[in-house]
Amino acid sequence: MTAEQQNHEAHPTPAQYWKIAALLAVLTAIEVSLFYIDRELDLEIFNAVALIGLSTLKFIIVVGWFMHLRFEKPMLTRFFTAGFVLATALYLVLLSALGVVAVRGG
Amino acid sequence: MGSSIRRAPVSDVSQDIAVEHHEEHESTGIDNRKLGMWLFLSSEFLLFGALISNYLLYSNRSGFAGTYPADVYDIPFTSVSSFVLLMSSLTMVLAHNALSTGDQNGTRTWLFATAALGAVFLGGQVFEFTEFIVQNDMTLSTNPAASAFYLLTGFHGTHVAVGVIMLLSLWGISRKQGGLSEKHGLNLELVGLYWHFVDIIWIVIFTVVYLLSVPQ
Numbered sequence: 001m002t003a004e005q006q007n008h009e010a011h012p013t014p015a016q017y018w019k020i021a022a023l024l025a026v027l028t029a030i031e032v033s034l035f036y037i038d039r040e041l042d043l044e045i046f047n048a049v050a051l052i053g054l055s056t057l058k059f060i061i062v063v064g065w066f067m068h069l070r071f072e073k074p075m076l077t078r079f080f081t082a083g084f085v086l087a088t089a090l091y092l093v094l095l096s097a098l099g100v101v102a103v104r105g106g
Numbered sequence: 107m108g109s110s111i112r113r114a115p116v117s118d119v120s121q122d123i124a125v126e127h128h129e130e131h132e133s134t135g136i137d138n139r140k141l142g143m144w145l146f147l148s149s150e151f152l153l154f155g156a157l158i159s160n161y162l163l164y165s166n167r168s169g170f171a172g173t174y175p176a177d178v179y180d181i182p183f184t185s186v187s188s189f190v191l192l193m194s195s196l197t198m199v200l201a202h203n204a205l206s207t208g209d210q211n212g213t214r215t216w217l218f219a220t221a222a223l224g225a226v227f228l229g230g231q232v233f234e235f236t237e238f239i240v241q242n243d244m245t246l247s248t249n250p251a252a253s254a255f256y257l258l259t260g261f262h263g264t265h266v267a268v269g270v271i272m273l274l275s276l277w278g279i280s281r282k283q284g285g286l287s288e289k290h291g292l293n294l295e296l297v298g299l300y301w302h303f304v305d306i307i308w309i310v311i312f313t314v315v316y317l318l319s320v321p322q
Contacts, residue, residue, distance in 0.1 A: 011203070011206075013203075014200055014203055017196060017199050017200060017203065018196070020196075021192065021193060021195070021196035024192050024195075025189060025192065025193075028185065028188055028189060028192060031312075031313065031317060032181065032182075032185045032317075034317075035181060035317045036181075047318075048318060051313050051317050051318060052313065052318075054313075055309055055310060055312075055313035055314075058192075058306075058309045059306050059309050059310065062195060062302055062305055062306050062309065063302070063306060065199075066195050066196075066198070066199045066302045066305075067298075067299055067302045067303075072136075073134075073135060073136055075134060075136065076136065076141070076144050079141075079144055079145055079148050080144055080147065080148050082148065083145075083147075083148025083149060083150075083151045083152070084148070084151050086151070086152070087151035087152045087154075087155035088151075088155065090152070090155065091155045091156070091158070091159040094159060095159055095162060095163065098163060100159075100162050100163055100166050101162075
């Protein structure tokens with residue numbers, strides 16, 4: 001059995017893909033619910049933290065399972081993560097400098 | 107004998123060069139086209155990051171004349187669009203799975219379903235833009251916040267449209283040739299990677315642009 005075949009066998013089955021999609025749908029429903037709860041109760045920073053957390057979770061699930069990154073060689077993960085981290089860091093610094101993202105401290 | 111010894115290595119050397127040449131192109135153990143696609147997608151973060159930052163910069167500034175995007179968002183409608191795009195990622199991965207098991211009919215069905223869901227998402231975006239322009243008088247030139255919104259979501263929509271064209275091309279090839287060959291198998295994987303990337307970018311846009319925006 002080749003490494004390629006072993007790698008492929010590690011991929012999820014169609015039934016597991018449906019379950020992952022159901023989880024993504026539930027996470028989206030929670031996100032939308034949070035949006036309306038925040039309108040009523042004004043959750044302030046908790047709302048932003050929870051929404052970004054849920055969004056990050058969905059992002060990781062799609063990249064890891066649907067894009068199969070967790071089954072690929074680590075080099076691809078490093079390349080992809082590097083691009084994401086570089087872009088996120090660059091624009092967070094930029095938005096902080098322009099006063100859009102508040103940086104607390106000192 | 108000496109000459110035969112010299113002749114043999116010449117043949118070996120040419121084979122060695124061929125092997126080294128081959129290894130040079132796959133020294134990473136990953137197909138170059140796949141590696142190229144991952145690098146391309148990684149670089150796209152910078153592009154979409156710039157557009158999202160541009161939107162955040164202007165949507166958080168008050169004082170512009172005209173309607174702000176956050177004032178006219180239809181969250182239930184956009185939630186359904188987001189769900190449609192998420193489910194298109196499922197159908198895409200099912201198409202890839204069907205091809206890897208040799209199920210050509212399944213591959214065609216799921217490919218078409220993915221393209222159809224992508225088209226539904228695009229239709230939703232056209233409807234949303236039309237509503238904003240006609241009902242709410244928020245055009246591309248209303249104010250910088252509106253411009254940034256149309257630029258970001260329009261650019262994402264263009265990516266979706268390109269993805270739909272690639273999916274329909276693969277579907278057409280599959281129909282014409284009675285199935286996708288091994289060569290096209292990698293093409294399907296690359297189109298799949300692109301499609302899932304478009305989905306994860308929308309996951310970020312939906313949260314940051316729609317759910318976290320505060321009406322002015």
